[in-house]
Amino acid sequence: MDFVKGRISLPPLPVGKRWVLPIFVSSLIFAFLLLTSLNMGMLASLSTLNAALFSPDIDTSTPSPAPSPPLQPPPPPAVIIPRLAYLISGSKGDLDCLWRTLYALYHPRNIYVLHLDLKSPVAERKNLAARVANQSLFSMVGNVHVISKANMVTYRGATMVANTLHACAILLKKSKDWDWFINLSASDYPLVTQDDLLFTFSKLPKNLNFLEHTSVLGWKEEQRAKPLIIDPGLYKKSKSDVFWVSPKRELPNAFKLFTGSAWMVLTREFIEFCIWGWDNLPRTLLMYYTNFLSSPEGYFQTVICNSQEFNSTAVNHDLHYITWDNPPKQHPHILTLNDTAKMIKSNFPFARKFKKNDPVLDKIDAELLRRPKNAVVPGGWCTGMPKCSNISDEGRLDPGPGSQRLAQLMDKLVMFDSFKLDQCK
Ligand SMILES: *[C@@H]1O[C@H](CO)[C@@H](O)[C@H](O)[C@H]1NC(C)=O
Ligand SMILES: *[C@@H]1O[C@H](CO)[C@@H](O)[C@H](O)[C@H]1NC(C)=O
Ligand SMILES: *[C@@H]1O[C@H](CO)[C@@H](O)[C@H](O)[C@H]1NC(C)=O
Ligand SMILES: *[C@@H]1O[C@H](CO)[C@@H](O)[C@H](O)[C@H]1NC(C)=O
Numbered sequence: 001m002d003f004v005k006g007r008i009s010l011p012p013l014p015v016g017k018r019w020v021l022p023i024f025v026s027s028l029i030f031a032f033l034l035l036t037s038l039n040m041g042m043l044a045s046l047s048t049l050n051a052a053l054f055s056p057d058i059d060t061s062t063p064s065p066a067p068s069p070p071l072q073p074p075p076p077p078a079v080i081i082p083r084l085a086y087l088i089s090g091s092k093g094d095l096d097c098l099w100r101t102l103y104a105l106y107h108p109r110n111i112y113v114l115h116l117d118l119k120s121p122v123a124e125r126k127n128l129a130a131r132v133a134n135q136s137l138f139s140m141v142g143n144v145h146v147i148s149k150a151n152m153v154t155y156r157g158a159t160m161v162a163n164t165l166h167a168c169a170i171l172l173k174k175s176k177d178w179d180w181f182i183n184l185s186a187s188d189y190p191l192v193t194q195d196d197l198l199f200t201f202s203k204l205p206k207n208l209n210f211l212e213h214t215s216v217l218g219w220k221e222e223q224r225a226k227p228l229i230i231d232p233g234l235y236k237k238s239k240s241d242v243f244w245v246s247p248k249r250e251l252p253n254a255f256k257l258f259t260g261s262a263w264m265v266l267t268r269e270f271i272e273f274c275i276w277g278w279d280n281l282p283r284t285l286l287m288y289y290t291n292f293l294s295s296p297e298g299y300f301q302t303v304i305c306n307s308q309e310f311n312s313t314a315v316n317h318d319l320h321y322i323t324w325d326n327p328p329k330q331h332p333h334i335l336t337l338n339d340t341a342k343m344i345k346s347n348f349p350f351a352r353k354f355k356k357n358d359p360v361l362d363k364i365d366a367e368l369l370r371r372p373k374n375a376v377v378p379g380g381w382c383t384g385m386p387k388c389s390n391i392s393d394e395g396r397l398d399p400g401p402g403s404q405r406l407a408q409l410m411d412k413l414v415m416f417d418s419f420k421l422d423q424c425k
């Protein structure tokens, strides 16, 4: 282990084969290097983590000199740590929840767009903008943006998808170099640190889109695909719920409908496809979904699975721990301390939904994130511990036990291209 200290480099592996030991290794030394670097992700024990100062692309120091083997293989390229682009949105009364979720998700490599919708009072939205401006770390890095011209958002309506696309467009404009878009609400919370997440995602093929999807519509055929709804949020100043109009419409035959979860992790490339629309599919489907009840649970799924360019990149998982009461209610089960063990065992990076300042959030902060009160989650990037007030090395990751849980999940999801068997079916 000792001679890889200071830097971990992974050779590029063929797409979908990242989690197996490839056979192409010609030199024994190279094989050993590879083994140790793969171990870092899958079996990272605390001791190996301590031994490894993960210092990637922006590191200008030369790799620590290994005892030179007789046949020196070319140095493998350094791991590129990705950047994540988050939308965190909320409504009236969500300011404190949103702020806490932002702290739990913060990392200087990432970019954040915050949105409190029009139902939230002006004072609350101004307060959010003031908090961001007054947070010295955020203003120093400049990666937290607040949507000041708030959108009207109707639960289940087209304005919800419009809001998500709006955030995507802002994120594309603000930064040229993020890799994945993640849509969260103020009542979501992470179960791993951003160091864990960035570390794990640095080893994934960059083209994977995580979104739960199926073409088996079941009851949704009658309840979702055929009814026509109007979202008044598209044209009215005050908030009112969607309403139904008749007659109903037939199922489409120009494309195939897919449905799934409204939570997803999408690549920049796919987001560009949706926003720019060089193929007309994302645009026409957006118009189709205007009158579709609960369009956030189908729009991106239907776009990706009907697109030749992207249909092979869909991983059928939303990376969210969500449970339902028995019998199921309209909203998911509210997670409490009682759910802690199952939540952690799921290995999922995110969970919802939580009540404001529920004790289980304190437990997640203390045990999974090691987040001090009113401070961001510490990571390899920061100095000024425990409160992480300044950045020493933005590209340095200190993955913890959360990265092991994530590696297990990714192993299950993408190993041997197994996800292809469950793709756009
Ligand atoms: C600005 O931040 C300081 C400390 O970081 C805090 O004491 C003060 O209350 C904040 N002001 C606002 C308007 O949030
Ligand atoms: C995005 O996030 C919001 C939470 O504010 C959620 O309700 C919505 O359905 C999500 N998904 C999409 C595709 O907009
Ligand atoms: C993707 O689209 C192509 C062309 O329509 C099709 O042949 C292929 O089976 C699709 N793949 C998946 C996984 O749906
Ligand atoms: C947790 O479970 C216990 C025992 O089943 C129950 O009495 C308690 O109300 C639960 N607590 C919460 C917060 O749901």
Ligand SMILES: *[C@@H]1O[C@H](CO)[C@@H](O)[C@H](O)[C@H]1NC(C)=O
Pocket (backbone or CB within 6 Å): 390, 391, 392
């Ligand atoms: C943060 O660190 C930089 C150098 O890395 C230093 O110039 C700056 O003064 C520090 N800022 C604070 C607030 O400590």
